[in-house]
Amino acid sequence: MPPDVSQKNLDISIKHRNIAIYIMGLTKTEIFTAEQNQLATLLKAMAHPARIAILQRILKSDTCICGDLVEELGLAQATISQHLKELKNAGIIQGTIEGVSVCYCIHPENWKTMENLIGGFLNSYKGIDSCC
Template sequence: MGLTKSEIFTDEQNEIAAIAKVLGHPARIAILDFIIKLKSCVCGDLVKDIGLAQPTISQHLKELKKVGIIKGTVEGTSVCYCIDEENWEQIKNRLNKFLNKNPTENCC
């Protein structure tokens, strides 16, 4: 049915999955790589750097913004995107909390 049954999972499970889902596309990883590498925000250079059409990049930026990883500031006709440091820190903590839930023993 293509419809995830979110209601049967905990909030935490849904939230972690939502974050991971957004990171689950190479274009969005590439966008983050680019923004982080330049240590400053980037506008439409992403379109040139990554080989995807402008509407596609814009769509990916929207998803990254939706979960709070990045934020955009309008500067004239262009928009400056950069990591939303505060949220990004929280998101990383959340992910790390999950990643560190290690089993101490294993049976197989």
């Protein structure tokens, strides 16, 4: 040990390392609240312009969408399917099978939850005039 390192500093360093090791052993989501994880999941699912366009199209139609998205958005079927899968996995939309197609619509309960979570998060800003 170098002569300029005190025992006190060493103890703090060791404690700090133990905490770091403990935190590193947790999954990233375990150190955040359920609300923070839910908000992050929803925002991540929406964080692509194609997914926003899909949601806008579904909201505009006010009904289930079955296969119209490929023509309207100009993306490949596989690409649309992947984006729909992400939105469905996040619970933002729901799908029902009709014949050989899957029809998608907004999941109403989850949409309301999403409105409350995102709205609450955005409304928590107090409107500071100048901070930097």
